[in-house]
Amino acid sequence: MRALSPSINLTLILAPTFSLASALALSGCIGDDKGTASDSAASASTSEGSSTTGMTGMTEMTSGSEGTTEGTTEGTTEGTTEGTTGSTTETTSGGTTSGGTTSEGTTSGELCTPEEGVSFHFQLLPKVGDFQDFEVDYLCTVVAVTPGKEGGVALEMSCSDGDELVAPNPILEVKAEPVTELVAFSKGMELRLVYGEVHPWWAERWVRIEALGSGQLLLAGVSGSSLSPNAKTDVFAPFSVDFVDGVCAPLEGECGPLERLMMSFNGEGGEWGLVDDSFDVIAGDPGLSTWIEEATALTGMSDCRDIPERFFALGMVFDGQE
Numbered sequence: 001m002r003a004l005s006p007s008i009n010l011t012l013i014l015a016p017t018f019s020l021a022s023a024l025a026l027s028g029c030i031g032d033d034k035g036t037a038s039d040s041a042a043s044a045s046t047s048e049g050s051s052t053t054g055m056t057g058m059t060e061m062t063s064g065s066e067g068t069t070e071g072t073t074e075g076t077t078e079g080t081t082e083g084t085t086g087s088t089t090e091t092t093s094g095g096t097t098s099g100g101t102t103s104e105g106t107t108s109g110e111l112c113t114p115e116e117g118v119s120f121h122f123q124l125l126p127k128v129g130d131f132q133d134f135e136v137d138y139l140c141t142v143v144a145v146t147p148g149k150e151g152g153v154a155l156e157m158s159c160s161d162g163d164e165l166v167a168p169n170p171i172l173e174v175k176a177e178p179v180t181e182l183v184a185f186s187k188g189m190e191l192r193l194v195y196g197e198v199h200p201w202w203a204e205r206w207v208r209i210e211a212l213g214s215g216q217l218l219l220a221g222v223s224g225s226s227l228s229p230n231a232k233t234d235v236f237a238p239f240s241v242d243f244v245d246g247v248c249a250p251l252e253g254e255c256g257p258l259e260r261l262m263m264s265f266n267g268e269g270g271e272w273g274l275v276d277d278s279f280d281v282i283a284g285d286p287g288l289s290t291w292i293e294e295a296t297a298l299t300g301m302s303d304c305r306d307i308p309e310r311f312f313a314l315g316m317v318f319d320g321q322e
Contacts, residue, residue: 115277119177120291120315121152122207122221124170124195135196135230138166139212142189145182148173153182159193170195172207174219176291178279180317184218191218196230201306204229208236217288221315225308236316239283240266243295243310247275255304261295263314291315 128134138159148154152175159166170193174180190212198204204224210217220235227241228234243261250257260276265283272282276295281287293313 116279117177118277118279118291118293119175120221120293120313121173121175122205122223122315123173124207125173126168126171128197131199133196133198135233136161136170136193138170138193140170140191140193142185142187142191143169144187145185148175151175153180155182155185157191157193172209172219174221174315174317176315176317178289178291180289180319182219182317182319184318194233194235196233198224198229200225202308206230206233206235208233216318217316218318219316223313225311227312236265238267239316242266243297243312244273245297250299253298255298255302255307257299259297259299261297261310263292263295263312265290286318288316288318 124136138157138161140157140159143156143158146154146156152173155172155174156169157172159170172193172195174182192208192210192212192215194206194208196206202224204226205222206224206229207219207221208217209219217237217239222229222235227236227243242264244264245259245261247262248260250259252258262273262275265272265274267283269283272280272290274280274282274290274292276292278292280290282290291314293315295310295312295314297310298307
């Protein structure tokens with residue numbers, strides 16, 4: 001667990017090698033949605049006919065080079081100011097650029113550690129339909145927590161939508177690495193479930209489960225081009241979640257230069273930072289297991305069409321880990 005100061009002196013979990021995903025659905029580079037063109041290991045969907053079989057809705061991309069490039073990268077200006085030679089960079093947090101200084105080598109990727117092979121996939125079953133946009137907001141009671149059909153864990157709930165009982169019972173399948181068994185969920189627990197999907201040229205999903213009454217965050221996840229794909233649900237509350245760029249040097253991807261982003265989680269207990277493809281337990285003991293499967297951004301002109309500038313695939317689960 002890494003607690004960080006509000007001054008964004010974040011503890012980093014970074015990596016020099018890069019297994020990236022990018023939304024190349026119907027793009028100029030790949031020409032097919034991942035849901036029909038890729039059998040990615042990141043896939044956790046089990047229903048046929050869906051617009052995606054992968055939970056991130058993205059096609060895996062790998063860097064054109066391995067390792068890191070030492071030295072100052074693009075966006076870092078070296079020079080002499082009032083007789084002092086140094087290196088400066090501008091860091092973007094949540095899309096807002098603010099000037100700042102970074103120690104020599106920070107943006108070259110020197111601080112990156114080996115990637116962790118992290119994944120976090122989620123899907124609500126039964127699926128609604130191909131390329132159908134929807135959002136549900138149900139009041140639920142846990143029926144059972146059982147192993148998923150293709151690994152992972154399945155959370156079955158009895159839910160109501162207003163005065164109407166939802167049939168059949170909704171099942172949220174979660175498959176993560178490192179694994180989670182959703183140990184905080186037990187039969188009879190009362191929950192609020194918010195789940196939605198939109199389908200531009202790729203699939204975007206979001207989920208939030210909180211304890212009914214207290215509003216305590218129990219599970220949250222996003223897979224898409226925004227941390228709030230519907231622009232209204234505060235998926236990760238009470239945490240304020242943002243991205244920070246300028247941490248790792250850009251790497252060449254299939255559609256142009258790509259950069260791994262750091263995700264910043266700010267809450268009452270402090271601030272924590274995790275970079276693309278990393279895992280940690282944050283915010284307390286026990287805390288919330290936090291997976292950053294993907295947090296990437298294009299840094300230049302894209303050679304592909306119909307792909308987002310940024311893509312995020314991350315999840316949080318309250319499961320009693322320390």
